Amino acid sequence: MSSIEFEGVRKVYDGDVVAVEDFDLEIEGGEFLTLVGPSGSGKSTLLRMVAGLEEITGGTISIGGERVNKLPPRHRDIAMVFQSYALYPHLSVRENMAFGLKRSTDLPDDEIYDRVEEAAELMGIPELLDDRPKQLSGGQQQRVATGRAIVRQPAVFLFDEPLSNLDAKLRKHMRTELQRIQQELETTAIYVTHDQEEAMTMSDRIAILNHGELQQVGTPREVYNRPRNLFVGQFIGSPSMNVFDIEYEPTDDGGRLVGDIDLPIDSERAERIEAAGFNRMKLGVRPEDISVSETRTEGTISAGVDIVEPLGARDLLYFDIGEDDGIVNEGIPDPDEEGEAAPDVEVEERKAFIEPEAIPQDTAEVFLDLNLDQAHLFDADSGLSLAYADERREVAPSA
Numbered sequence: 001m002s003s004i005e006f007e008g009v010r011k012v013y014d015g016d017v018v019a020v021e022d023f024d025l026e027i028e029g030g031e032f033l034t035l036v037g038p039s040g041s042g043k044s045t046l047l048r049m050v051a052g053l054e055e056i057t058g059g060t061i062s063i064g065g066e067r068v069n070k071l072p073p074r075h076r077d078i079a080m081v082f083q084s085y086a087l088y089p090h091l092s093v094r095e096n097m098a099f100g101l102k103r104s105t106d107l108p109d110d111e112i113y114d115r116v117e118e119a120a121e122l123m124g125i126p127e128l129l130d131d132r133p134k135q136l137s138g139g140q141q142q143r144v145a146t147g148r149a150i151v152r153q154p155a156v157f158l159f160d161e162p163l164s165n166l167d168a169k170l171r172k173h174m175r176t177e178l179q180r181i182q183q184e185l186e187t188t189a190i191y192v193t194h195d196q197e198e199a200m201t202m203s204d205r206i207a208i209l210n211h212g213e214l215q216q217v218g219t220p221r222e223v224y225n226r227p228r229n230l231f232v233g234q235f236i237g238s239p240s241m242n243v244f245d246i247e248y249e250p251t252d253d254g255g256r257l258v259g260d261i262d263l264p265i266d267s268e269r270a271e272r273i274e275a276a277g278f279n280r281m282k283l284g285v286r287p288e289d290i291s292v293s294e295t296r297t298e299g300t301i302s303a304g305v306d307i308v309e310p311l312g313a314r315d316l317l318y319f320d321i322g323e324d325d326g327i328v329n330e331g332i333p334d335p336d337e338e339g340e341a342a343p344d345v346e347v348e349e350r351k352a353f354i355e356p357e358a359i360p361q362d363t364a365e366v367f368l369d370l371n372l373d374q375a376h377l378f379d380a381d382s383g384l385s386l387a388y389a390d391e392r393r394e395v396a397p398s399a
């Protein structure tokens with residue numbers, strides 16, 4: 001099982017487009033690691049550098065302990081599965097799956113075809129071996145493309161959004177299939193996706209990228225429960241975290257968070273904020289950590305009810321918090337008016353998962369309980385989470 005190591009990896013296109021910056025990551029042999037991040041954050045570039053399809057501007061990539069910076073793709077023991085399956089239309093499925101090995105090795109034909117049969121078994125497509133690609137559905141083509149990668153018995157699988165052309169149901173099914181196969185073959189895998197549900201369900205670890213820089217790497221649970229910074233907090237989780245602009249104010253028995261909302265906090269939390277030196281902050285509360293309160297207490301906020309969407313097991317409440325809710329929507333011209341494009345203003349939508357029918361119909365205002373034990377505090381300037389500021393202090397040498 002081959003490990004993959006990135007050390008200070010950097011990629012600059014055309015002399016000045018920095019696509020990846022100072023990227024360090026160690027992927028264990030047999031691990032399934034997913035790269036996520038917004039469009040243009042450098043995911044494909046990283047994958048292509050591992051494959052050898054893109055030159056590395058700086059740093060080192062090693063596979064199985066061997067530095068591969070200058071190694072041509074065919075010597076890297078890697079198979080890549082893309083979003084487009086790129087099957088040869090004039091060849092049968094069997095020939096498509098055998099093609100790579102026939103070209104790149106001296107293996108005897110019967111061994112190659114044995115491997116094709118095995119891979120077809122594993123992918124559940126032995127009955128398709130004599131078909132042509134155009135006779136296959138999207139899901140079947142996906143299986144053939146993956147089967148073709150398996151035939152090569154590579155040390156590393158690279159997946160670049162392999163499921164994005166499939167419908168939602170098939171995508172879910174193929175997720176489990178790919179995971180099962182990767183585990184059975186004990187191959188190391190790097191998987192790129194836009195779909196964070198995919199990332200959460202398939203991966204041993206998730207690496208989150210923004211502007212070519214690694215923001216955090218951890219198990220799905222770690223990055224969800226302990227986001228290192230505001231970016232990760234907002235990127236992981238759907239619908240995304242509600243963010244409130246707040247400042248800290250000390251009081252006699254702890255402190256208060258004031259700004260978009262006004263809530264008391266206990267002395268333990270107040271001490272941690274003071275020790276971290278945070279003042280202007282963002283409070284992140286996930287939709288699942290908000291509930292409807294029967295009564296107004298000091299620990300609740302009042303909110304306007306915008307929409308309640310019944311989702312079955314629970315309802316999704318869209319709410320607002322009045323004048324100071326940070327929602328920038330003044331003066332947005334009507335996008336339908338000719339010649340007037342809507343400006344690039346972020347309109348925040350606040351959301352909470354609530355018990356079904358927790359709000360009677362036609363209710364305009366509710367009291368909401370924010371579960372502060374599950375909430376995240378981030379420094380407004382650096383974006384760093386308070387949880388990690390605590391850690392930083394613990395490891396800092398005492399003065």
Ligand SMILES: Nc1ncnc2c1ncn2[C@@H]1O[C@H](COP(=O)(O)OP(=O)(O)OP(=O)(O)O)[C@@H](O)[C@H]1O
Nearest residue numbers: 013014017019037038039040041042043044045046
């Ligand atoms: N061949 C290229 N030449 C110049 N710039 C490029 C090239 N390929 C990518 N880039 C730039 O590098 C940055 C990272 O692109 P990359 O495709 O790696 O991002 P990504 O995270 O995979 O995006 P997406 O999710 O949209 O596929 C972007 O700014 C992109 O415009």
